[in-house]
Amino acid sequence: MKARIIEKDDVLKIVDLLREKYDVIAPFLITGRDTYFDTVTDSNRKDIKLHLPNPFYPPKRYVFPHIERLMRIKSNNNNIDIIVESDVKPLAIFGIRSCDLAGIGHLDRFYLGNAYRDCYYEARRKKLFLVNMVCTEVGVDITDDCFCLCTDTGPAAKELFDLQLMDLGKVYLVVAGTQLGEEFLSNPMFKHATEKDIELRRQILSEVRKSFKDTTSWFSATVRYISRGSVLEETWEEIGRRCLECGGCTYVCPACTCFTVTDRKIGDGEIERMRIWDSCALGGFTRMAGGFNPRKAVHDRRNRRFYRKLAHYFIQRELSMACVGCGRCAAVCHGDVGMPSVVEMIRRATAKLDAK
Amino acid sequence: MNEVENPYLPKIAILDRVVDEIKDVRTFYWHFEDQNEQLKFKNFLPGQFAQISVFGIGEFPASLPPSPTEEETFFTIRTVGSCTDAFHKMKAGEKFAVRGPYGNGFKMDSYAGKNLIFVAGGIGLIPLRSCIIYALENRQKYERIQIFYGSRTPAELMYTNDLKKWGQSAGIECYLTVDRATDGWKGNVGVVGSLFKKPNVQMAIKNSIAFVCGPPVMFRFVIKDLLEMGFNEEDIVSTLERYMKCGIGKCGHCCIGSAYVCVDGPVFTYKQIKKLGEDI
Known part of the structure; x- marks a missing residue:
């Protein structure tokens, strides 16, 4: 495994590096259980939190927006123009949890895998860079409601991420899941991980798995x-x-x-056709x-x-x-x-x- | 995005003329502005449907009553809601848009060598018209063709020109009935099922496919009659109607049981319909 490590103080440098190419989405904490995903700006960058309860409003909306324009239709004297615009920018989600990543995997298979491909979803999905955060802090990342163990989707994702971060206590372990992630890891701020780091990952995950609530889902x-x-x-x-x-x-x-x-x-003579979650x-x-x-x-x-x-x-x-x-x-x-x-x-x- | 095919993008269509069928029901003859779209669309199968856009109001699914063997494309639409109301207000020469064809359609080829029994009630004849015309165009492929069609009153019989033709042609048996006789009606009075056991009717049961389309009440009774007469559940076919937004298996509205009506249907055998577990 080509695992790397990054110092805790340096982890937000990943965000800075991503921001050179992408609009970056990250999780933020208001207080207690109140958390949300938002676009990273110069002013809120310092407030990004990696350990926090997963926001209720899922990051799904960055690939499948809650409200999305499909087309504009201009009518003028029985002349109809249908205009489809695409202004999808490259987007990175920093700190997406394994469950939400599995959700995107499900959406991929649903929107792109059947007889028809959803081109709006595909356009967003193609430009998405995913930095997965493994849930390790019981009571913070992992709440009483979590049951990813039963759906086999967490706490550490096995696929779909470009990069995966895991808190090893003093450092973050970083793993690439795609070619794009691999290239990202060539940056000198990432140091090679040792056998010890890998062993520590295994130990931590083993402990975390034991700490899920008893009443899991059958x-x-x-x-x-x-x-x-x-x-x-x-x-x-x-x-x-x-x-x-x-x-x-x-x-x-x-x-x-x-x-x-x-x-x-x-x-005047113009309408837009929108799709909205139902x-x-x-x-x-x-x-x-x-x-x-x-x-x-x-x-x-x-x-x-x-x-x-x-x-x-x-x-x-x-x-x-x-x-x-x-x-x-x-x-x-x-x-x-x-x-x-x-x-x-x-x-x-x-x-x-x-x-x- | 234009280089990838956009399945939500409707194509501009022009309304050629409008014909009144019965109360609240009109037939709209139309063609695509782009001749290539027209050619592509003409490959549809009987039983498939299309999404019609009335811009500013919305999009709605509609059966395709023409047979692919016919020259003109048309819809027959009843006013039931905001979209269909707006569509009814359109005049010849005006533009709207169409996407499709969608759905599985009837497997007309696999019914070769069988008797085709069409049982329709009211506007249930709209989707079946496509199959009937198709079957008549390919007459040698099929054995007997029987049509049983009923409406509430004689004034509510649809496609009267076609009915007249079918009534007079050799090689088709066409039986009509109405719930209430008015306007000097001399034919049968009673529900569609009452035709099955008339002395002049020899209903083909063995080696037959029954196409049943009509209002839910009629559907239930006709199914009961057909099963009692010895039809197999898998030899009875129908089309389901559901609220739909996309027509391509994504929006989720028409999902019942293990089927998305828009892509897995709208044509199902009665055996499948029973399994889906929802009212027709």
Whole structure:
């Protein structure tokens, strides 16, 4: 392994180096659990934090923006011009967590891997440089909601990063995952890592893995129950009763892909066609013109959400569950029907049935 | 971005003329401004659909009622919401935009050597018209062709010119019915299923494919009748309608069970529909 080390005081030099070529996004702390990703500027550079709870608003939006213009349409005397503009700048995300990285991997396979390629996603993705930060500080990086161990997406990502950083106590260990990352490591500020550093990485990760909360998520049983359709209607009803239909779980999810498209007027004879994140938790998600809605009840919508995320059919299609174990849905859900709770509810109720 | 194909980019189309079909339903004849787009589009399959853009209002999915063997391209649209209302207000010569064709379509080739049974209710004839015309153009490929079509009143029968032709042609059996007889209607009165057991009807059941499209209530009853008569679930095919934004399997709105209706459908066998587990 061509691992390098960098002194703790020098780690932000990576950001400086990146800023020569990229707009750089990094995590910041307001206070306590309140954290966010933002663009690095000269004035906020010193406030970048590498150890902090993962921001609720996921960095997914830098490849799949919350609101994005698809095209502008100019009409003039029955003459219609459709204008597609691309102003995608190279972007680096410094300090993206392993779960969010797995989320981008899922989006890659979904938006670029099926019959049609999403060119808007592709344009952003191609210019993205990812610096992964391994979660090592229990209680800070890793909260009670985290369950990446169960989704096999963390705490240290195995792929998709250009560079990976890990805190070894006195220094950061830096590993390249791509050719681009490799080239980056040729900078003299990176020193060669020793066998000892690698051994320390192994030890720390081993300890970190043991410190996840006991009540982790039992996906395999639930994937099986959902895939074969043996989850009881009453379990879905219970999940539905607890859902407040706020859509929060979908907006914080690094693996959710749904969007709606809407036209809006922006000037004289000019409109823009926008795409905006949408949520299957909301009642209007499947309502057709004329009012017919094939999914009426809340529990029906929840059923579809978890089926879409966990059914074997889709796991085969996208090569991963549409869950990366970040725990955001668990943290934001007012009704405690985030992914880990739902997995647990389904497993318990259905296992009981199996035992009979 | 233009060098990569943009699947969301609609192509400009020009409305040629508009024909009233029935109340709230009109047929819009159109062509692409760019002749190459027109040629590309004409490779569509019966049962596929397209996304129509009315700029400033939005985009909506619509079935393709013409057969690819026909010269003209057209849509038949009912006013049900803001987009279709705006589309209905358009006049000949005006421009809009179209993307597509999308979806799997009916596997017309694989039905060669079989009897084709078309069962339609109301505007359910729109997607089936494409298959019927296609089958008639390729008449020698198929055995018997039977059409069962019902509407609420005689005034709500669609594509009356086609119906007249089908009623008079040799090699097609076309049976019509209405729920309520008005305007001196002399034909059958009753739901579509009531036609199946009429003494003058010899319904082909063995070696047959049944195409069923219509309102949910009609669908449920017709399916029940067909199954009782001995049809296999996999020999009954239909098209599903869902709210859609993209048509290319990305936006997520039409995802039911393990299918995205836009790419895995909209044509499904009844066996598949049952498994998807949602109302038709």
